[in-house]
Amino acid sequence: xxxxxxxxxxxxxxxxxxxxxxxxxxxxxxxxxxxxxxxxxxxxxxxxxxxxxxxxxxxxxxxxxxxxxxxxxxxxxxxxxxxxxxxxxxxxxxxxxxxxxxxxxxxxxxxxxxxxxxxxxxxxxxxxxxxxxxxxxxxxxxxxxxxxxxxxxxxxxxxxxxxxxxxxxxxxxxxxxxxxxxxxxxxxxxxxxxxxxxxxxxxxxxxxxxxxxxxxxxxxxxxxxxxxxxxxxxxxxxxxxxxxxxxxxxxxxxxxxxxxx
Numbered sequence: 169x170x171x172x173x174x175x176x177x178x179x180x181x182x183x184x185x186x187x188x189x190x191x192x193x194x195x196x197x198x199x200x201x202x203x204x205x206x207x208x209x210x211x212x213x214x215x216x217x218x219x220x221x222x223x224x225x226x227x228x229x230x231x232x233x234x235x236x237x238x239x240x241x242x243x244x245x246x247x248x249x250x251x252x253x254x255x256x257x258x259x260x261x262x263x264x265x266x267x268x269x270x271x272x273x274x275x276x277x278x279x280x281x282x283x284x285x286x287x288x289x290x291x292x293x294x295x296x297x298x299x300x301x302x303x304x305x306x307x308x309x310x311x312x313x314x315x316x317x318x319x320x321x322x323x324x325x326x327x328x329x330x331x332x333x334x335x336x337x338x339x340x341x342x343x344x345x346x347x348x349x350x351x352x353x354x355x356x357x358x359x360x361x362x363x364x365x366x367x368x369x370x371x372x373x374x375x376x377x378x379x380x381x382x383x384x385x386x387x388x389x390x391x392x393x394x395x396x397x398x399x400x401x402x403x404x405x406x407x408x409x410x411x412x413x414x415x416x417x418x419x420x421x422x423x424x425x426x427x428x429x
Contacts, residue, residue, distance in 0.1 A: 230256030
């Protein structure tokens with residue numbers, strides 16, 4: 169009798185454990201789904217607030233006060249800026265990433281428009297860089313502050329990631345499909361030209377930044393000449409090539425970027 173009781177008891181316990189485990193898995197699955205849903209919802213709110221904050225940048229700069237004004241303008245309490253731990257850094261990063269997305273859409277259209285009559289890669293890159301720089305035009309008065317903020321150690325990874333992503337997009341849609349050293353050299357060159365032109369643009373007082381576009385054109389021609397020189401000088405510049413490639417790969421790996429086209 170006792171053996172039967174123990175046997176039934178064991179079966180009962182196993183069934184109970186099975187039910188508990190099934191319930192736990194269901195709860196865990198539901199909780200995970202809810203957490204993902206909550207995360208998407210929160211990210212949507214963040215993006216709405218950051219987008220609404222951009223018009224206030226000329227007056228308040230890249231600051232938590234600016235984010236508070238943006239939040240209030242779409243019906244959220246100003247104190248919600250607390251969800252942006254990097255303050256102005258979060259706002260600048262949003263502008264950079266959203267501008268990169270807009271640039272990709274522009275590059276796709278431009279590529280289609282020039283498909284029947286291809287243009288030189290340097291000319292394509294010039295148009296792309298000019299288009300991207302125009303996106304910071306409305307905030308040019310506060311852009312020195314943005315550069316300073318994104319130079320702070322906590323913000324450097326985001327700043328570098330958006331720059332490398334941008335130059336990779338430009339080179340890709342310009343027709344660069346190389347898998348050799350040129351891949352790195354072109355991207356480093358575009359990044360250098362972009363940052364130099366960005367700094368020049370801050371000081372440019374000409375109408376519609378005409379002097380900046382002249383500066384950009386000259387820097388790109390110099391970059392093309394330097395690229396040709398490095399390619400032709402195999403023996404004398406091998407160390408420079410290895411250095412460029414190593415720096416680019418290291419930066420990409422640190423940032424966790426993995427470009428596969």
